Amino acid sequence: MRDDFPDLARRALRDAGYSTKAAAREMHYDPAYLSRVLNGKQRPSENLAHALDSLVGAGGALAGTLLSDDDRKRVARSAENPSRLDAGTVDALAGVLAAYRRLDDSVQPRTIIPATTAQMREVTRLLRAARGRHRDRLADVASEWVQxxxxxxxxxxxxxxxxxxxxxxxELADETGNGTLAAQALNFKGYIARQQGRPRGIARWFGAAATTPGAHPAQRIGDYLQAAGGLAEMGEAGAALRLVEDAEKLMDAAAGLPPPETAYWLTPDFNRMNMGICTLALGRYSEAADHLRAGLAGLPAELRDAPWTWEHKAALRRAVAAA
Known part of the structure; x- marks a missing residue:
């Protein structure tokens, strides 16, 4: 697996407004050493990785993208002989992916796209040649990387x-029957339709996500609400309200369950924001503002300024202005 820590760290420092010299001065490190690390000429110490992480406010996610020496060797062995893929390799790849996903909560998407794309290609290349009893789990990890x-x-x-x-x-999620991952990918297609202003696409893809076999109840709640928003934008208020009722019926079932590991953000507070998006589309502006405000306030501190919250903050401003 590639070591993209230098690229990620360099881009994160740039986004945070630090030159190499300024970052070294702030962290009390030798600028020459930091320069070698950021240019991929020297592997960072664990202390430096965490210092960089703290400097850019990544909450441990940046440091988490760096494989240990043992994991690097394990992944390299599996890459050389995919037929002998082991559980440790899959664990290491999943751990790095989890760190990348957390990094998305604190840095700009463009900062991590190049490294994510490169890592995705490495994992899917390994999957094509992999054999044995750990292949299905690797397929799930690959599906999540691609997603x-x-x-x-x-x-x-x-x-x-x-x-x-x-x-x-x-397609990768369907190979192993992983409904959670398939539903999340369909959910993201609904997100794209919303960014494009296509209400039919919103209703279609969020509706498909909500009815995917194996989807988690927390996923289905959010998907029903967002599909309802698409229907409301089409003028189908009655159909939209029926989907809201479907979502509300699932809330008790979801209340005692943790969100899926691959969609850790799907808390009740997050779905308050989905309810806000829905009620905004229904023209219930005060109600929408209340849901959006409560949902945003209920996010963990490390998520409140995540780039993906900007859509919800913009929706709150529209709801307040229209109320």
Whole structure:
């Protein structure tokens, strides 16, 4: 697996407004050493990785993208002999992916797209040659990598590439019958339709996500609400309200369940924001503002300024202005 820590760290420092010299001075490190790390000529110490992470406010996600020496060797062995893929390799790849997803909560999407795309290609290349009892789990990890790359493309309005990747992610999820991952990829297609202002696409893709076999109840709640928003924009208020009722019926079932690991953000507060998007489309502006305000306030502190919250903050401003 590629070591993209230098690229990620360099881009994150740039976005945070630090030159190499300024970052070294702030962290009390030798600028020459930091320069070698950022240019991929020297592997960072664990202390430096965490210092960089703290400097850019990544909450541990940047440091988490760096594989340990043992994991690097394990992944390299699997890459050389995919027929002997082991559980440790899959664990290492999944761990790095989890760090990338958390990094998306604190840095600009463009910062991590190049590294994400490169890592995705490495994992899917390994999957094509992999054999044995760990292959299905690797297929799930690959599906999530591809889905994540599609999500990042959607965030920077590269919609064609995003849709292509999300279709590929659905196919990979279907290989192993992973309804959670398939539903999330379809959800992201609904997100793209909303960014494009296509209410029929909103209703179609969120509706498909909500009815995907194996989808988590928390996913289905959010998907029903967002599909309802699409129907409301089409003037189908009655049909929209029926989907809201479907979502509300699932809330008790979801209340005692943690969100899926691959969609850790799907908390009740997050779905308050989905309810806000829905009620805004229904023209219930005060209600929408209340849901959006409560949902945003209920997010963990490390998520409140995530780039993906901007859509909800803009919706709150529209709701307040129209109320």
């Amino acid at each position: 994540f790359a599609g999500w990042l493309s959607a965030q920077v309005c590269a919609f064609g590439e995003g849709l292509r990747l999300l279709d590929e992610a659905v």
